[in-house]
Amino acid sequence: MNFGFIFxxxxxxLGIFILFSGIFTVKQQTAALIERFGKFQSTRNSGLHFKIPVFDRIAGRINLKIQQLDVIVETKTKDDVFVRLKISVQFQVLKAKVYDAFYKLENPHDQITSYVFDVVRAEVPKMKLDDVFERKDDVAIAVKQELNEAMSDYGYDIIKTLVTDIDPDVQVKAAMNRINAAEREKVAAEFEAEAERIKIVAKARAEAESKRLQGQGIADQRREIARGLEESVDVLNNVGINSQEASALIVVTQHYDTLQSIGEETNTNLILLPNSPQAGSNMLNDMIASFVASNQIGEQMKKENEARGIGKPKRKKRTPPPTSPLDDSDIDY
Structure with missing residues:
Protein backbone atom coordinates (compact mmCIF):
# COMPACT_ATOMS: atom_id res chain seq x y z
CA MET A 1 0.00 0.00 0.00
CA ASN A 2 2.74 2.40 0.89
CA PHE A 3 4.69 1.45 -2.21
CA GLY A 4 1.66 2.18 -4.41
CA PHE A 5 1.17 5.63 -2.92
CA ILE A 6 4.81 6.40 -3.39
CA PHE A 7 4.49 5.33 -7.01
CA LEU A 14 2.82 16.21 -12.67
CA GLY A 15 -0.94 16.68 -12.65
CA ILE A 16 -0.70 19.62 -10.28
CA PHE A 17 2.01 21.21 -12.45
CA ILE A 18 -0.09 20.73 -15.59
CA LEU A 19 -3.13 22.18 -13.84
CA PHE A 20 -1.29 25.26 -12.68
CA SER A 21 0.38 25.69 -16.10
CA GLY A 22 -3.07 26.35 -17.54
CA ILE A 23 -3.64 29.33 -15.20
CA PHE A 24 -2.09 32.69 -16.07
CA THR A 25 -2.63 36.41 -15.49
CA VAL A 26 -2.44 39.44 -17.80
CA LYS A 27 -1.35 42.84 -16.46
CA GLN A 28 -3.26 46.06 -16.87
CA GLN A 29 -2.84 47.81 -20.29
CA THR A 30 -1.44 44.57 -21.71
CA ALA A 31 -2.88 42.00 -24.14
CA ALA A 32 -1.86 38.33 -24.39
CA LEU A 33 -2.24 36.26 -27.58
CA ILE A 34 -3.06 32.54 -27.23
CA GLU A 35 -2.13 29.96 -29.87
CA ARG A 36 -3.27 26.36 -30.13
CA PHE A 37 -0.96 24.08 -32.03
CA GLY A 38 0.66 27.17 -33.58
CA LYS A 39 -2.59 28.78 -34.71
CA PHE A 40 -3.98 31.99 -33.25
CA GLN A 41 -6.74 31.13 -30.83
CA SER A 42 -7.73 34.26 -28.87
CA THR A 43 -6.66 37.53 -27.28
CA ARG A 44 -6.81 37.88 -23.52
CA ASN A 45 -6.95 41.22 -21.71
CA SER A 46 -5.98 42.07 -18.14
CA GLY A 47 -7.06 39.65 -15.39
CA LEU A 48 -6.90 35.92 -14.44
CA HIS A 49 -7.29 33.45 -17.34
CA PHE A 50 -7.14 29.72 -18.05
CA LYS A 51 -5.79 27.88 -21.06
CA ILE A 52 -5.67 24.25 -21.96
CA PRO A 53 -2.36 22.88 -20.79
CA VAL A 54 -0.06 21.40 -23.38
CA PHE A 55 -2.41 22.38 -26.23
CA ASP A 56 -2.50 26.15 -25.71
CA ARG A 57 0.43 28.50 -25.26
CA ILE A 58 0.97 32.26 -24.84
CA ALA A 59 2.43 33.42 -28.16
CA GLY A 60 3.26 36.89 -26.83
CA ARG A 61 2.17 39.93 -24.95
CA ILE A 62 1.65 43.44 -26.36
CA ASN A 63 1.93 46.68 -24.41
CA LEU A 64 -1.20 48.83 -24.86
CA LYS A 65 0.29 51.94 -23.17
CA ILE A 66 1.33 55.05 -25.08
CA GLN A 67 4.97 54.58 -26.08
CA GLN A 68 7.56 57.04 -27.38
CA LEU A 69 10.24 56.46 -29.96
CA ASP A 70 13.03 59.03 -30.47
CA VAL A 71 14.51 59.14 -33.96
CA ILE A 72 17.56 61.26 -34.87
CA VAL A 73 17.69 62.18 -38.56
CA GLU A 74 20.59 63.94 -40.28
CA THR A 75 19.75 65.74 -43.48
CA LYS A 76 20.60 68.84 -45.54
CA THR A 77 18.60 72.03 -45.89
CA LYS A 78 17.90 74.02 -49.04
CA ASP A 79 20.86 76.34 -48.36
CA ASP A 80 23.24 73.34 -48.08
CA VAL A 81 23.50 73.20 -44.29
CA PHE A 82 23.69 69.81 -42.59
CA VAL A 83 21.38 69.57 -39.63
CA ARG A 84 20.36 66.87 -37.13
CA LEU A 85 16.71 66.68 -36.09
CA LYS A 86 15.37 64.70 -33.16
CA ILE A 87 11.83 63.47 -33.86
CA SER A 88 9.81 62.06 -30.95
CA VAL A 89 6.94 59.80 -32.04
CA GLN A 90 4.23 58.89 -29.52
CA PHE A 91 2.21 55.85 -30.59
CA GLN A 92 -0.19 53.24 -29.16
CA VAL A 93 -1.48 49.80 -30.15
CA LEU A 94 -5.22 49.77 -30.80
CA LYS A 95 -7.10 47.17 -28.71
CA ALA A 96 -9.25 46.22 -31.68
CA LYS A 97 -6.18 45.51 -33.81
CA VAL A 98 -3.89 43.61 -31.44
CA TYR A 99 -3.77 40.72 -33.91
CA ASP A 100 -2.48 42.99 -36.74
CA ALA A 101 0.04 44.69 -34.47
CA PHE A 102 1.48 41.35 -33.35
CA TYR A 103 1.44 39.29 -36.53
CA LYS A 104 1.89 41.82 -39.34
CA LEU A 105 5.01 43.63 -38.09
CA GLU A 106 8.18 41.94 -36.94
CA ASN A 107 9.73 45.14 -35.53
CA PRO A 108 7.39 48.14 -35.35
CA HIS A 109 10.14 50.47 -34.09
CA ASP A 110 12.23 49.91 -37.21
CA GLN A 111 9.16 50.47 -39.37
CA ILE A 112 8.32 53.78 -37.68
CA THR A 113 11.96 54.89 -37.89
CA SER A 114 12.03 54.21 -41.63
CA TYR A 115 8.94 56.34 -42.25
CA VAL A 116 10.31 59.18 -40.11
CA PHE A 117 13.56 59.20 -42.09
CA ASP A 118 11.64 59.20 -45.36
CA VAL A 119 9.35 62.12 -44.45
CA VAL A 120 12.03 64.30 -42.82
CA ARG A 121 14.46 63.88 -45.70
CA ALA A 122 11.67 64.81 -48.10
CA GLU A 123 10.48 67.93 -46.23
CA VAL A 124 13.61 69.56 -44.76
CA PRO A 125 15.56 69.89 -48.07
CA LYS A 126 12.73 72.18 -49.27
CA MET A 127 13.44 74.69 -46.50
CA LYS A 128 16.27 76.98 -45.54
CA LEU A 129 17.87 76.65 -42.14
CA ASP A 130 15.94 79.56 -40.62
CA ASP A 131 12.71 78.14 -42.01
CA VAL A 132 13.41 74.79 -40.36
CA PHE A 133 13.44 76.51 -36.95
CA GLU A 134 10.34 78.56 -37.74
CA ARG A 135 8.33 75.77 -39.40
CA LYS A 136 9.31 72.76 -37.31
CA ASP A 137 5.63 72.20 -36.55
CA ASP A 138 5.01 71.69 -40.27
CA VAL A 139 7.64 68.95 -40.29
CA ALA A 140 6.03 67.29 -37.27
CA ILE A 141 2.57 67.40 -38.90
CA ALA A 142 3.90 65.90 -42.12
CA VAL A 143 5.55 63.05 -40.19
CA LYS A 144 2.34 62.34 -38.26
CA GLN A 145 0.18 62.25 -41.39
CA GLU A 146 2.56 59.88 -43.16
CA LEU A 147 2.85 57.59 -40.16
CA ASN A 148 -0.91 57.46 -39.56
CA GLU A 149 -1.56 56.43 -43.13
CA ALA A 150 1.14 53.74 -43.02
CA MET A 151 0.80 52.38 -39.48
CA SER A 152 -3.00 52.31 -39.11
CA ASP A 153 -3.13 49.12 -41.22
CA TYR A 154 -0.79 47.47 -38.73
CA GLY A 155 -2.89 48.32 -35.67
CA TYR A 156 -0.86 51.32 -34.50
CA ASP A 157 -2.25 54.78 -33.76
CA ILE A 158 0.15 57.74 -33.95
CA ILE A 159 -0.79 60.03 -31.05
CA LYS A 160 1.63 62.88 -31.70
CA THR A 161 4.95 63.71 -33.32
CA LEU A 162 7.30 66.38 -32.01
CA VAL A 163 10.49 67.96 -33.35
CA THR A 164 12.30 68.21 -30.02
CA ASP A 165 15.74 69.29 -31.21
CA ILE A 166 17.36 70.95 -34.22
CA ASP A 167 21.14 70.81 -34.17
CA PRO A 168 23.03 72.40 -37.11
CA ASP A 169 26.70 71.86 -37.83
CA VAL A 170 29.12 73.33 -35.27
CA GLN A 171 30.58 75.89 -37.69
CA VAL A 172 27.09 76.96 -38.75
CA LYS A 173 26.06 77.43 -35.12
CA ALA A 174 29.13 79.58 -34.50
CA ALA A 175 28.33 81.71 -37.57
CA MET A 176 24.72 82.09 -36.44
CA ASN A 177 25.89 83.20 -33.00
CA ARG A 178 28.19 85.79 -34.58
CA ILE A 179 25.35 87.07 -36.77
CA ASN A 180 23.05 87.28 -33.79
CA ALA A 181 25.69 89.09 -31.73
CA ALA A 182 26.36 91.55 -34.58
CA GLU A 183 22.64 92.22 -34.97
CA ARG A 184 22.26 92.89 -31.27
CA GLU A 185 25.29 95.20 -31.30
CA LYS A 186 23.75 97.07 -34.22
CA VAL A 187 20.47 97.53 -32.34
CA ALA A 188 22.37 98.62 -29.24
CA ALA A 189 24.36 101.14 -31.28
CA GLU A 190 21.15 102.53 -32.78
CA PHE A 191 19.62 102.96 -29.34
CA GLU A 192 22.78 104.60 -28.01
CA ALA A 193 22.88 106.98 -31.00
CA GLU A 194 19.22 107.86 -30.47
CA ALA A 195 19.85 108.52 -26.79
CA GLU A 196 22.84 110.71 -27.65
CA ARG A 197 20.76 112.61 -30.21
CA ILE A 198 18.05 113.23 -27.61
CA LYS A 199 20.69 114.53 -25.20
CA ILE A 200 22.15 116.88 -27.83
CA VAL A 201 18.71 118.19 -28.83
CA ALA A 202 17.73 118.72 -25.21
CA LYS A 203 21.02 120.48 -24.51
CA ALA A 204 20.63 122.71 -27.58
CA ARG A 205 17.09 123.62 -26.55
CA ALA A 206 18.27 124.40 -23.04
CA GLU A 207 21.09 126.56 -24.36
CA ALA A 208 18.72 128.38 -26.71
CA GLU A 209 16.29 129.02 -23.87
CA SER A 210 19.16 130.13 -21.65
CA LYS A 211 20.46 132.57 -24.26
CA ARG A 212 16.96 133.90 -24.87
CA LEU A 213 16.47 134.54 -21.17
CA GLN A 214 20.00 135.94 -20.95
CA GLY A 215 19.30 138.35 -23.80
CA GLN A 216 16.03 139.35 -22.24
CA GLY A 217 17.83 139.94 -18.94
CA ILE A 218 20.53 142.06 -20.64
CA ALA A 219 17.86 144.10 -22.41
CA ASP A 220 16.01 144.65 -19.14
CA GLN A 221 19.29 145.54 -17.46
CA ARG A 222 20.19 148.11 -20.10
CA ARG A 223 16.70 149.54 -19.97
CA GLU A 224 16.96 149.97 -16.21
CA ILE A 225 20.48 151.42 -16.53
CA ALA A 226 19.20 153.97 -19.06
CA ARG A 227 16.30 154.84 -16.78
CA GLY A 228 18.66 155.18 -13.84
CA LEU A 229 21.01 157.43 -15.83
CA GLU A 230 18.11 159.60 -16.86
CA GLU A 231 16.98 159.94 -13.28
CA SER A 232 20.55 160.67 -12.15
CA VAL A 233 20.95 163.43 -14.76
CA ASP A 234 17.64 164.96 -13.69
CA VAL A 235 18.71 164.94 -10.03
CA LEU A 236 22.07 166.53 -10.86
CA ASN A 237 20.39 169.16 -13.03
CA ASN A 238 18.14 170.09 -10.13
CA VAL A 239 21.17 170.92 -7.97
CA GLY A 240 22.74 173.17 -10.61
CA ILE A 241 24.96 170.71 -12.52
CA ASN A 242 24.57 170.85 -16.28
CA SER A 243 24.14 167.80 -18.51
CA GLN A 244 27.79 167.59 -19.63
CA GLU A 245 29.11 167.75 -16.06
CA ALA A 246 26.47 165.22 -14.93
CA SER A 247 27.46 162.82 -17.71
CA ALA A 248 31.13 163.11 -16.81
CA LEU A 249 30.36 162.47 -13.14
CA ILE A 250 28.28 159.40 -13.96
CA VAL A 251 30.96 157.98 -16.30
CA VAL A 252 33.69 158.40 -13.67
CA THR A 253 31.45 156.83 -11.00
CA GLN A 254 30.72 153.81 -13.21
CA HIS A 255 34.41 153.53 -14.01
CA TYR A 256 35.30 153.19 -10.34
CA ASP A 257 32.38 150.79 -9.74
CA THR A 258 33.71 148.60 -12.54
CA LEU A 259 37.22 148.58 -11.07
CA GLN A 260 35.77 147.68 -7.67
CA SER A 261 33.74 144.74 -9.07
CA ILE A 262 36.80 143.44 -10.91
CA GLY A 263 38.88 143.62 -7.74
CA GLU A 264 36.30 141.55 -5.83
CA GLU A 265 36.79 138.57 -8.21
CA THR A 266 39.98 136.67 -7.35
CA ASN A 267 39.92 134.28 -10.36
CA THR A 268 38.78 136.73 -13.03
CA ASN A 269 40.50 136.89 -16.45
CA LEU A 270 39.06 140.33 -17.35
CA ILE A 271 41.45 143.20 -18.12
CA LEU A 272 40.14 146.79 -18.34
CA LEU A 273 42.11 148.92 -20.85
CA PRO A 274 42.69 151.83 -20.28
CA ASN A 275 42.21 151.86 -16.55
CA SER A 276 43.25 155.43 -15.61
CA PRO A 277 40.67 157.84 -14.11
CA GLN A 278 41.13 160.26 -17.05
CA ALA A 279 40.03 157.52 -19.48
CA GLY A 280 36.38 157.98 -18.57
CA SER A 281 36.53 161.76 -19.06
CA ASN A 282 38.40 161.39 -22.37
CA MET A 283 35.84 158.90 -23.63
CA LEU A 284 33.00 161.22 -22.70
CA ASN A 285 34.70 164.21 -24.39
CA ASP A 286 35.25 162.16 -27.54
CA MET A 287 31.58 161.20 -27.62
CA ILE A 288 30.44 164.80 -27.13
CA ALA A 289 32.84 166.04 -29.82
CA SER A 290 31.50 163.43 -32.23
CA PHE A 291 27.92 164.48 -31.58
CA VAL A 292 28.77 168.19 -32.06
CA ALA A 293 30.63 167.53 -35.30
CA SER A 294 27.76 165.43 -36.61
CA ASN A 295 25.26 168.19 -35.84
CA GLN A 296 27.46 170.81 -37.54
CA ILE A 297 27.80 168.72 -40.68
CA GLY A 298 24.05 168.17 -40.75
CA GLU A 299 23.33 171.92 -40.44
CA GLN A 300 25.84 172.76 -43.21
CA MET A 301 24.27 170.24 -45.59
CA LYS A 302 20.82 171.62 -44.85
CA LYS A 303 21.93 175.20 -45.66
CA GLU A 304 23.55 174.11 -48.94
CA ASN A 305 20.36 172.35 -50.02
CA GLU A 306 18.29 175.45 -49.25
CA ALA A 307 20.72 177.68 -51.19
CA ARG A 308 20.47 175.49 -54.26
CA GLY A 309 16.70 175.74 -54.23
CA ILE A 310 16.64 179.65 -54.44
CA GLY A 311 15.36 181.13 -57.84
CA LYS A 312 13.86 177.86 -59.07
CA PRO A 313 10.20 177.91 -60.13
CA LYS A 314 7.84 176.56 -57.64
CA ARG A 315 6.49 173.19 -58.51
CA LYS A 316 2.82 172.46 -58.46
CA LYS A 317 1.88 170.90 -55.25
CA ARG A 318 0.93 167.33 -55.82
CA THR A 319 -1.70 165.55 -53.91
CA PRO A 320 0.05 162.99 -51.69
CA PRO A 321 -0.85 159.39 -52.35
CA PRO A 322 -3.12 157.72 -49.87
CA THR A 323 -1.19 156.53 -46.91
CA SER A 324 -1.14 152.98 -45.69
CA PRO A 325 -2.69 152.06 -42.37
CA LEU A 326 0.81 152.27 -40.93
CA ASP A 327 1.70 155.96 -41.04
CA ASP A 328 5.20 157.44 -40.60
CA SER A 329 3.98 159.03 -37.43
CA ASP A 330 3.34 155.54 -36.05
CA ILE A 331 6.95 154.54 -36.46
CA ASP A 332 9.17 155.10 -33.46
CA TYR A 333 12.64 156.05 -34.73
Whole structure:
Protein backbone atom coordinates (compact mmCIF):
# COMPACT_ATOMS: atom_id res chain seq x y z
CA MET A 1 0.00 0.00 0.00
CA ASN A 2 2.74 2.40 0.89
CA PHE A 3 4.69 1.45 -2.21
CA GLY A 4 1.66 2.18 -4.41
CA PHE A 5 1.17 5.63 -2.92
CA ILE A 6 4.81 6.40 -3.39
CA PHE A 7 4.49 5.33 -7.01
CA UNK A 8 1.56 7.76 -7.55
CA UNK A 9 3.34 10.78 -6.08
CA UNK A 10 5.16 11.73 -9.34
CA UNK A 11 1.93 11.53 -11.28
CA UNK A 12 0.16 13.69 -8.71
CA UNK A 13 2.93 16.29 -8.88
CA LEU A 14 2.82 16.21 -12.67
CA GLY A 15 -0.94 16.68 -12.65
CA ILE A 16 -0.70 19.62 -10.28
CA PHE A 17 2.01 21.21 -12.45
CA ILE A 18 -0.09 20.73 -15.59
CA LEU A 19 -3.13 22.18 -13.84
CA PHE A 20 -1.29 25.26 -12.68
CA SER A 21 0.38 25.69 -16.10
CA GLY A 22 -3.07 26.35 -17.54
CA ILE A 23 -3.64 29.33 -15.20
CA PHE A 24 -2.09 32.69 -16.07
CA THR A 25 -2.63 36.41 -15.49
CA VAL A 26 -2.44 39.44 -17.80
CA LYS A 27 -1.35 42.84 -16.46
CA GLN A 28 -3.26 46.06 -16.87
CA GLN A 29 -2.84 47.81 -20.29
CA THR A 30 -1.44 44.57 -21.71
CA ALA A 31 -2.88 42.00 -24.14
CA ALA A 32 -1.86 38.33 -24.39
CA LEU A 33 -2.24 36.26 -27.58
CA ILE A 34 -3.06 32.54 -27.23
CA GLU A 35 -2.13 29.96 -29.87
CA ARG A 36 -3.27 26.36 -30.13
CA PHE A 37 -0.96 24.08 -32.03
CA GLY A 38 0.66 27.17 -33.58
CA LYS A 39 -2.59 28.78 -34.71
CA PHE A 40 -3.98 31.99 -33.25
CA GLN A 41 -6.74 31.13 -30.83
CA SER A 42 -7.73 34.26 -28.87
CA THR A 43 -6.66 37.53 -27.28
CA ARG A 44 -6.81 37.88 -23.52
CA ASN A 45 -6.95 41.22 -21.71
CA SER A 46 -5.98 42.07 -18.14
CA GLY A 47 -7.06 39.65 -15.39
CA LEU A 48 -6.90 35.92 -14.44
CA HIS A 49 -7.29 33.45 -17.34
CA PHE A 50 -7.14 29.72 -18.05
CA LYS A 51 -5.79 27.88 -21.06
CA ILE A 52 -5.67 24.25 -21.96
CA PRO A 53 -2.36 22.88 -20.79
CA VAL A 54 -0.06 21.40 -23.38
CA PHE A 55 -2.41 22.38 -26.23
CA ASP A 56 -2.50 26.15 -25.71
CA ARG A 57 0.43 28.50 -25.26
CA ILE A 58 0.97 32.26 -24.84
CA ALA A 59 2.43 33.42 -28.16
CA GLY A 60 3.26 36.89 -26.83
CA ARG A 61 2.17 39.93 -24.95
CA ILE A 62 1.65 43.44 -26.36
CA ASN A 63 1.93 46.68 -24.41
CA LEU A 64 -1.20 48.83 -24.86
CA LYS A 65 0.29 51.94 -23.17
CA ILE A 66 1.33 55.05 -25.08
CA GLN A 67 4.97 54.58 -26.08
CA GLN A 68 7.56 57.04 -27.38
CA LEU A 69 10.24 56.46 -29.96
CA ASP A 70 13.03 59.03 -30.47
CA VAL A 71 14.51 59.14 -33.96
CA ILE A 72 17.56 61.26 -34.87
CA VAL A 73 17.69 62.18 -38.56
CA GLU A 74 20.59 63.94 -40.28
CA THR A 75 19.75 65.74 -43.48
CA LYS A 76 20.60 68.84 -45.54
CA THR A 77 18.60 72.03 -45.89
CA LYS A 78 17.90 74.02 -49.04
CA ASP A 79 20.86 76.34 -48.36
CA ASP A 80 23.24 73.34 -48.08
CA VAL A 81 23.50 73.20 -44.29
CA PHE A 82 23.69 69.81 -42.59
CA VAL A 83 21.38 69.57 -39.63
CA ARG A 84 20.36 66.87 -37.13
CA LEU A 85 16.71 66.68 -36.09
CA LYS A 86 15.37 64.70 -33.16
CA ILE A 87 11.83 63.47 -33.86
CA SER A 88 9.81 62.06 -30.95
CA VAL A 89 6.94 59.80 -32.04
CA GLN A 90 4.23 58.89 -29.52
CA PHE A 91 2.21 55.85 -30.59
CA GLN A 92 -0.19 53.24 -29.16
CA VAL A 93 -1.48 49.80 -30.15
CA LEU A 94 -5.22 49.77 -30.80
CA LYS A 95 -7.10 47.17 -28.71
CA ALA A 96 -9.25 46.22 -31.68
CA LYS A 97 -6.18 45.51 -33.81
CA VAL A 98 -3.89 43.61 -31.44
CA TYR A 99 -3.77 40.72 -33.91
CA ASP A 100 -2.48 42.99 -36.74
CA ALA A 101 0.04 44.69 -34.47
CA PHE A 102 1.48 41.35 -33.35
CA TYR A 103 1.44 39.29 -36.53
CA LYS A 104 1.89 41.82 -39.34
CA LEU A 105 5.01 43.63 -38.09
CA GLU A 106 8.18 41.94 -36.94
CA ASN A 107 9.73 45.14 -35.53
CA PRO A 108 7.39 48.14 -35.35
CA HIS A 109 10.14 50.47 -34.09
CA ASP A 110 12.23 49.91 -37.21
CA GLN A 111 9.16 50.47 -39.37
CA ILE A 112 8.32 53.78 -37.68
CA THR A 113 11.96 54.89 -37.89
CA SER A 114 12.03 54.21 -41.63
CA TYR A 115 8.94 56.34 -42.25
CA VAL A 116 10.31 59.18 -40.11
CA PHE A 117 13.56 59.20 -42.09
CA ASP A 118 11.64 59.20 -45.36
CA VAL A 119 9.35 62.12 -44.45
CA VAL A 120 12.03 64.30 -42.82
CA ARG A 121 14.46 63.88 -45.70
CA ALA A 122 11.67 64.81 -48.10
CA GLU A 123 10.48 67.93 -46.23
CA VAL A 124 13.61 69.56 -44.76
CA PRO A 125 15.56 69.89 -48.07
CA LYS A 126 12.73 72.18 -49.27
CA MET A 127 13.44 74.69 -46.50
CA LYS A 128 16.27 76.98 -45.54
CA LEU A 129 17.87 76.65 -42.14
CA ASP A 130 15.94 79.56 -40.62
CA ASP A 131 12.71 78.14 -42.01
CA VAL A 132 13.41 74.79 -40.36
CA PHE A 133 13.44 76.51 -36.95
CA GLU A 134 10.34 78.56 -37.74
CA ARG A 135 8.33 75.77 -39.40
CA LYS A 136 9.31 72.76 -37.31
CA ASP A 137 5.63 72.20 -36.55
CA ASP A 138 5.01 71.69 -40.27
CA VAL A 139 7.64 68.95 -40.29
CA ALA A 140 6.03 67.29 -37.27
CA ILE A 141 2.57 67.40 -38.90
CA ALA A 142 3.90 65.90 -42.12
CA VAL A 143 5.55 63.05 -40.19
CA LYS A 144 2.34 62.34 -38.26
CA GLN A 145 0.18 62.25 -41.39
CA GLU A 146 2.56 59.88 -43.16
CA LEU A 147 2.85 57.59 -40.16
CA ASN A 148 -0.91 57.46 -39.56
CA GLU A 149 -1.56 56.43 -43.13
CA ALA A 150 1.14 53.74 -43.02
CA MET A 151 0.80 52.38 -39.48
CA SER A 152 -3.00 52.31 -39.11
CA ASP A 153 -3.13 49.12 -41.22
CA TYR A 154 -0.79 47.47 -38.73
CA GLY A 155 -2.89 48.32 -35.67
CA TYR A 156 -0.86 51.32 -34.50
CA ASP A 157 -2.25 54.78 -33.76
CA ILE A 158 0.15 57.74 -33.95
CA ILE A 159 -0.79 60.03 -31.05
CA LYS A 160 1.63 62.88 -31.70
CA THR A 161 4.95 63.71 -33.32
CA LEU A 162 7.30 66.38 -32.01
CA VAL A 163 10.49 67.96 -33.35
CA THR A 164 12.30 68.21 -30.02
CA ASP A 165 15.74 69.29 -31.21
CA ILE A 166 17.36 70.95 -34.22
CA ASP A 167 21.14 70.81 -34.17
CA PRO A 168 23.03 72.40 -37.11
CA ASP A 169 26.70 71.86 -37.83
CA VAL A 170 29.12 73.33 -35.27
CA GLN A 171 30.58 75.89 -37.69
CA VAL A 172 27.09 76.96 -38.75
CA LYS A 173 26.06 77.43 -35.12
CA ALA A 174 29.13 79.58 -34.50
CA ALA A 175 28.33 81.71 -37.57
CA MET A 176 24.72 82.09 -36.44
CA ASN A 177 25.89 83.20 -33.00
CA ARG A 178 28.19 85.79 -34.58
CA ILE A 179 25.35 87.07 -36.77
CA ASN A 180 23.05 87.28 -33.79
CA ALA A 181 25.69 89.09 -31.73
CA ALA A 182 26.36 91.55 -34.58
CA GLU A 183 22.64 92.22 -34.97
CA ARG A 184 22.26 92.89 -31.27
CA GLU A 185 25.29 95.20 -31.30
CA LYS A 186 23.75 97.07 -34.22
CA VAL A 187 20.47 97.53 -32.34
CA ALA A 188 22.37 98.62 -29.24
CA ALA A 189 24.36 101.14 -31.28
CA GLU A 190 21.15 102.53 -32.78
CA PHE A 191 19.62 102.96 -29.34
CA GLU A 192 22.78 104.60 -28.01
CA ALA A 193 22.88 106.98 -31.00
CA GLU A 194 19.22 107.86 -30.47
CA ALA A 195 19.85 108.52 -26.79
CA GLU A 196 22.84 110.71 -27.65
CA ARG A 197 20.76 112.61 -30.21
CA ILE A 198 18.05 113.23 -27.61
CA LYS A 199 20.69 114.53 -25.20
CA ILE A 200 22.15 116.88 -27.83
CA VAL A 201 18.71 118.19 -28.83
CA ALA A 202 17.73 118.72 -25.21
CA LYS A 203 21.02 120.48 -24.51
CA ALA A 204 20.63 122.71 -27.58
CA ARG A 205 17.09 123.62 -26.55
CA ALA A 206 18.27 124.40 -23.04
CA GLU A 207 21.09 126.56 -24.36
CA ALA A 208 18.72 128.38 -26.71
CA GLU A 209 16.29 129.02 -23.87
CA SER A 210 19.16 130.13 -21.65
CA LYS A 211 20.46 132.57 -24.26
CA ARG A 212 16.96 133.90 -24.87
CA LEU A 213 16.47 134.54 -21.17
CA GLN A 214 20.00 135.94 -20.95
CA GLY A 215 19.30 138.35 -23.80
CA GLN A 216 16.03 139.35 -22.24
CA GLY A 217 17.83 139.94 -18.94
CA ILE A 218 20.53 142.06 -20.64
CA ALA A 219 17.86 144.10 -22.41
CA ASP A 220 16.01 144.65 -19.14
CA GLN A 221 19.29 145.54 -17.46
CA ARG A 222 20.19 148.11 -20.10
CA ARG A 223 16.70 149.54 -19.97
CA GLU A 224 16.96 149.97 -16.21
CA ILE A 225 20.48 151.42 -16.53
CA ALA A 226 19.20 153.97 -19.06
CA ARG A 227 16.30 154.84 -16.78
CA GLY A 228 18.66 155.18 -13.84
CA LEU A 229 21.01 157.43 -15.83
CA GLU A 230 18.11 159.60 -16.86
CA GLU A 231 16.98 159.94 -13.28
CA SER A 232 20.55 160.67 -12.15
CA VAL A 233 20.95 163.43 -14.76
CA ASP A 234 17.64 164.96 -13.69
CA VAL A 235 18.71 164.94 -10.03
CA LEU A 236 22.07 166.53 -10.86
CA ASN A 237 20.39 169.16 -13.03
CA ASN A 238 18.14 170.09 -10.13
CA VAL A 239 21.17 170.92 -7.97
CA GLY A 240 22.74 173.17 -10.61
CA ILE A 241 24.96 170.71 -12.52
CA ASN A 242 24.57 170.85 -16.28
CA SER A 243 24.14 167.80 -18.51
CA GLN A 244 27.79 167.59 -19.63
CA GLU A 245 29.11 167.75 -16.06
CA ALA A 246 26.47 165.22 -14.93
CA SER A 247 27.46 162.82 -17.71
CA ALA A 248 31.13 163.11 -16.81
CA LEU A 249 30.36 162.47 -13.14
CA ILE A 250 28.28 159.40 -13.96
CA VAL A 251 30.96 157.98 -16.30
CA VAL A 252 33.69 158.40 -13.67
CA THR A 253 31.45 156.83 -11.00
CA GLN A 254 30.72 153.81 -13.21
CA HIS A 255 34.41 153.53 -14.01
CA TYR A 256 35.30 153.19 -10.34
CA ASP A 257 32.38 150.79 -9.74
CA THR A 258 33.71 148.60 -12.54
CA LEU A 259 37.22 148.58 -11.07
CA GLN A 260 35.77 147.68 -7.67
CA SER A 261 33.74 144.74 -9.07
CA ILE A 262 36.80 143.44 -10.91
CA GLY A 263 38.88 143.62 -7.74
CA GLU A 264 36.30 141.55 -5.83
CA GLU A 265 36.79 138.57 -8.21
CA THR A 266 39.98 136.67 -7.35
CA ASN A 267 39.92 134.28 -10.36
CA THR A 268 38.78 136.73 -13.03
CA ASN A 269 40.50 136.89 -16.45
CA LEU A 270 39.06 140.33 -17.35
CA ILE A 271 41.45 143.20 -18.12
CA LEU A 272 40.14 146.79 -18.34
CA LEU A 273 42.11 148.92 -20.85
CA PRO A 274 42.69 151.83 -20.28
CA ASN A 275 42.21 151.86 -16.55
CA SER A 276 43.25 155.43 -15.61
CA PRO A 277 40.67 157.84 -14.11
CA GLN A 278 41.13 160.26 -17.05
CA ALA A 279 40.03 157.52 -19.48
CA GLY A 280 36.38 157.98 -18.57
CA SER A 281 36.53 161.76 -19.06
CA ASN A 282 38.40 161.39 -22.37
CA MET A 283 35.84 158.90 -23.63
CA LEU A 284 33.00 161.22 -22.70
CA ASN A 285 34.70 164.21 -24.39
CA ASP A 286 35.25 162.16 -27.54
CA MET A 287 31.58 161.20 -27.62
CA ILE A 288 30.44 164.80 -27.13
CA ALA A 289 32.84 166.04 -29.82
CA SER A 290 31.50 163.43 -32.23
CA PHE A 291 27.92 164.48 -31.58
CA VAL A 292 28.77 168.19 -32.06
CA ALA A 293 30.63 167.53 -35.30
CA SER A 294 27.76 165.43 -36.61
CA ASN A 295 25.26 168.19 -35.84
CA GLN A 296 27.46 170.81 -37.54
CA ILE A 297 27.80 168.72 -40.68
CA GLY A 298 24.05 168.17 -40.75
CA GLU A 299 23.33 171.92 -40.44
CA GLN A 300 25.84 172.76 -43.21
CA MET A 301 24.27 170.24 -45.59
CA LYS A 302 20.82 171.62 -44.85
CA LYS A 303 21.93 175.20 -45.66
CA GLU A 304 23.55 174.11 -48.94
CA ASN A 305 20.36 172.35 -50.02
CA GLU A 306 18.29 175.45 -49.25
CA ALA A 307 20.72 177.68 -51.19
CA ARG A 308 20.47 175.49 -54.26
CA GLY A 309 16.70 175.74 -54.23
CA ILE A 310 16.64 179.65 -54.44
CA GLY A 311 15.36 181.13 -57.84
CA LYS A 312 13.86 177.86 -59.07
CA PRO A 313 10.20 177.91 -60.13
CA LYS A 314 7.84 176.56 -57.64
CA ARG A 315 6.49 173.19 -58.51
CA LYS A 316 2.82 172.46 -58.46
CA LYS A 317 1.88 170.90 -55.25
CA ARG A 318 0.93 167.33 -55.82
CA THR A 319 -1.70 165.55 -53.91
CA PRO A 320 0.05 162.99 -51.69
CA PRO A 321 -0.85 159.39 -52.35
CA PRO A 322 -3.12 157.72 -49.87
CA THR A 323 -1.19 156.53 -46.91
CA SER A 324 -1.14 152.98 -45.69
CA PRO A 325 -2.69 152.06 -42.37
CA LEU A 326 0.81 152.27 -40.93
CA ASP A 327 1.70 155.96 -41.04
CA ASP A 328 5.20 157.44 -40.60
CA SER A 329 3.98 159.03 -37.43
CA ASP A 330 3.34 155.54 -36.05
CA ILE A 331 6.95 154.54 -36.46
CA ASP A 332 9.17 155.10 -33.46
CA TYR A 333 12.64 156.05 -34.73
Missing amino acids: LIPFII
